[in-house]
Amino acid sequence: MAEGQFSVRNQNVLFRNRFIVKHKPYRVSLTSDYICWEQETRTDLRTVLPWEEVISLSPCDCDISARHVKCQYCQYNPDQCRTGLGEQVPLQARAVKLYYAERCGKYKWRLATVTFHPQKGFVVRELLGAAKKVLQGLNRPHRLLIFINPYGGKKAALQIFEKKVAPLLQLAGIDIEVIVTQYANHARNMIQEIDIEHFDGVVCVGGDGMFSELLNGLLVRTQKKAGVNYNLPSSSLVTPLICLGVIPAGSTDAVTYCTTGINDPVTSTLLIIMGAKLSIDICSIHHDKYLLQYATSFLSYGYFGDTLVDSEKHRWMGPKRYDYSGCKKFLQGQLYEGEIKLAVTSVVDSQNDKDRCRAGCKVCTTVTRTGIDSGAEGIKQDSGKDPKYLKVRGKFIAINVATMTCRCAMTKDGISPTAHLGNGCTDVILVTKCSRLNFLRYLFRTAFHNANPFDFDFVQFYRVSEFQFSPIEYSSQITSSEDQSIQENEPKKSVWNCDGEILSEPTIHVKVHQQLINLYAYGIEERDQQICCNMCCGSCKNM
Numbered sequence: 001m002a003e004g005q006f007s008v009r010n011q012n013v014l015f016r017n018r019f020i021v022k023h024k025p026y027r028v029s030l031t032s033d034y035i036c037w038e039q040e041t042r043t044d045l046r047t048v049l050p051w052e053e054v055i056s057l058s059p060c061d062c063d064i065s066a067r068h069v070k071c072q073y074c075q076y077n078p079d080q081c082r083t084g085l086g087e088q089v090p091l092q093a094r095a096v097k098l099y100y101a102e103r104c105g106k107y108k109w110r111l112a113t114v115t116f117h118p119q120k121g122f123v124v125r126e127l128l129g130a131a132k133k134v135l136q137g138l139n140r141p142h143r144l145l146i147f148i149n150p151y152g153g154k155k156a157a158l159q160i161f162e163k164k165v166a167p168l169l170q171l172a173g174i175d176i177e178v179i180v181t182q183y184a185n186h187a188r189n190m191i192q193e194i195d196i197e198h199f200d201g202v203v204c205v206g207g208d209g210m211f212s213e214l215l216n217g218l219l220v221r222t223q224k225k226a227g228v229n230y231n232l233p234s235s236s237l238v239t240p241l242i243c244l245g246v247i248p249a250g251s252t253d254a255v256t257y258c259t260t261g262i263n264d265p266v267t268s269t270l271l272i273i274m275g276a277k278l279s280i281d282i283c284s285i286h287h288d289k290y291l292l293q294y295a296t297s298f299l300s301y302g303y304f305g306d307t308l309v310d311s312e313k314h315r316w317m318g319p320k321r322y323d324y325s326g327c328k329k330f331l332q333g334q335l336y337e338g339e340i341k342l343a344v345t346s347v348v349d350s351q352n353d354k355d356r357c358r359a360g361c362k363v364c365t366t367v368t369r370t371g372i373d374s375g376a377e378g379i380k381q382d383s384g385k386d387p388k389y390l391k392v393r394g395k396f397i398a399i400n401v402a403t404m405t406c407r408c409a410m411t412k413d414g415i416s417p418t419a420h421l422g423n424g425c426t427d428v429i430l431v432t433k434c435s436r437l438n439f440l441r442y443l444f445r446t447a448f449h450n451a452n453p454f455d456f457d458f459v460q461f462y463r464v465s466e467f468q469f470s471p472i473e474y475s476s477q478i479t480s481s482e483d484q485s486i487q488e489n490e491p492k493k494s495v496w497n498c499d500g501e502i503l504s505e506p507t508i509h510v511k512v513h514q515q516l517i518n519l520y521a522y523g524i525e526e527r528d529q530q531i532c533c534n535m536c537c538g539s540c541k542n543m
C-alpha cells in the first residue's frame with residue numbers, strides 16, 4: 001500500500017465519489033489497478049491499495065453518528081464550523097467495509113479494515129458493483145481442498161483452522177472442502193484417488209511432513225496422468241496446474257519459514273487468498289531407478305537422520321523431541337563412511353556470499369531451464385556451463401542437503417542461508433570427521449550464525465543439480481580429540497531424513513527439478529522493520 005505521491009487522475013477511473021472515512025470527507029477512486037482514498041483537503045493523506053491486497057468489500061449497516069461528523073471543508077464539528085457550510089451525513093447511512101491485507105512487522109501480513117460511509121445512499125451499490133467486477137478478474141483461488149493434520153506439532157491444527165483460517169476464507173468468499181486426516185499418508189492417498197481438478201489449490205494445515213504428503217501425492221498424480229516415467233531420474237517432470245499451500249501448524253514449519261519468513265497462520269492464509277504464487281525447486285529421490293520420494297527442503301544423512309529416527313519415539317514431547325534426540329545422538333558421536341558423486345553447477349563462495357533469495361529474486365528469475373548434453377533434463381547456470389562432476393569419499397558425521405535455506409525457529413538463517421528457492425540447484429554440505437567440540441561449534445554456528453558455519457576445514461559446501469550417494473558399511477565413533485585414531489568396527493548405516501520423514505534406503509540418486517511446483521507465497525520480502533499495522537501500535541516492530 002502506498003501513501004503520498006500518487007495520481008489516479010490520468011488512469012482509467014472506474015468509479016469515483018465522496019465518502020466519509022473516519023469522520024472526515026474522503027474521495028474514493030477505483031481504477032483497474034488500485035483502490036484509492038484521499039482526503040479532499042489534504043492530498044498528502046492518500047492511501048493507494050493495489051487490488052492484489054484487497055480481501056473483500058462488503059455492505060455494512062453500521063451507523064455513523066452525526067455528532068462525530070466534521071465539516072468537509074474546515075474539518076471542525078458542524079457546530080464549530082468556520083465556513084458555515086457544515087455538512088452532516090444522514091443518520092443510519094449504509095456503508096461499505098473494505099477488508100485488506102496489510103504488511104505488519106518484518107514478515108507478517110494482517111487483516112485491516114476501512115469503512116466508507118457514503119454522502120449519498122445510492123453510491124454504495126455502485127461502489128460494490130465496480131469492485132466486484134475487478135475482484136472477479138483477479139487470478140485468485142475460488143475453490144480449495146484443505147487437509148488438516150490434528151496430530152501435527154502441538155496438536156493445534158484444528159483450533160488454528162477454526163479460529164484463524166476459516167473466518168478469513170469465508171470473508172474472501174472462497175469455497176472450501178475440508179478433510180481431517182485419519183492416519184499418516186491419508187492426504188497423499190486422497191490426492192491420488194479423488195477428483196481434484198475442480199480445485200484451484202490444495203492446502204494443508206500442518207507441518208513439513210503434511211506438506212510433503214501433498215507434494216508427493218500431487219506430483220505422482222500429475223506424472224501418471226501425463227504418462228511420464230517418474231521412476232527415472234532423467235525424466236522431465238510435468239508441473240501440476242494446481243497450486244499448493246501450507247498453513248503452519250507443525251513442529252518445524254521450514255517450508256513456511258523459507259517462503260514467507262515466519263510461521264504465522266494468518267499470514268499464510270492471507271497469501272493464499274491474495275493468490276500469491278511462487279515457483280519452487282523440487283528434488284526427486286531415487287533408488288535403483290525407482291522413485292522413493294519428492295523433497296523440497298531438507299535432506300540429511302547421518303546425524304540428522306539418526307536424530308529423526310530417535311525423535312519419532314518421543315513424539316509425545318512435541319517439538320522439544322528434536323532437542324532431546326539431538327543431544328542424545330551428539331553424545332553417541334557416530335561416523336558414517338560413504339561416497340558421494342556431485343554434479344556441481346556453480347562455485348559458491350559460501351564463506352563470503354551475502355546473496356539472499358528474496359521475493360522477486362533475480363537469480364531465480366534469470367537462471368534458465370535447459371537440457372544438458374547427456375540428453376537428460378538438467379540445469380545450466382546462466383553462464384551456460386555444464387556441471388562439473390566430482391567424487392568425494394570419506395567419513396561423514398552428517399551430509400546435509402538444503403534445497404531451500406531450511407530456516408526455522410532453531411536456525412533463523414537456515415542450514416544454507418544462500419540457498420535459492422528456484423535456481424534449479426540444491427546445496428550439499430558435507431560435515432566430515434572432526435572432534436565432538438568442532439561438530440558442536442558447527443551446530444552452534446548453524447543455529448545462531450554468530451560466525452560462518454562453512455568456515456571450517458571439515459565442512460565442504462557444493463551447489464549441485466544432482467548427486468548420488470552410496471554408503472560404505474563401516475562406522476566408527478567420533479574421536480574426543482582430533483588426532484586420536486579411528487576404530488573401524490561394526491558395519492553401520494544411517495537413514496535419510498527427508499523433509500522430516502525417514503527414508504530407510506541409504507543409497508540414493510537425487511535430481512533437482514527447477515521450479516516444478518507453484519506455492520501460495522511471494523518469497524521472503526525485504527521490508528523496512530518499521531512497518532507496523534494500524535492495530536498493533538508498534539509491538540510488531542521486532543518480528
Ligand SMILES: Nc1ncnc2c1ncn2[C@@H]1O[C@H](COP(=O)(O)OP(=O)(O)OP(=O)(O)O)[C@@H](O)[C@H]1O
Nearest residue numbers: 152153181182183206207208209210250251252253
Ligand atoms: N491423522 C493422523 N494420524 C497420525 N499421523 C498423521 C495423521 N495425519 C498426518 N499424519 C502424519 O503426521 C506426520 C507429521 O505431521 P506434520 O508434518 O503436520 O507435523 P510435525 O511433524 O509435528 O511438523 P514438522 O514436519 O514441521 O516438523 C506427517 O508425516 C503425516 O504423514
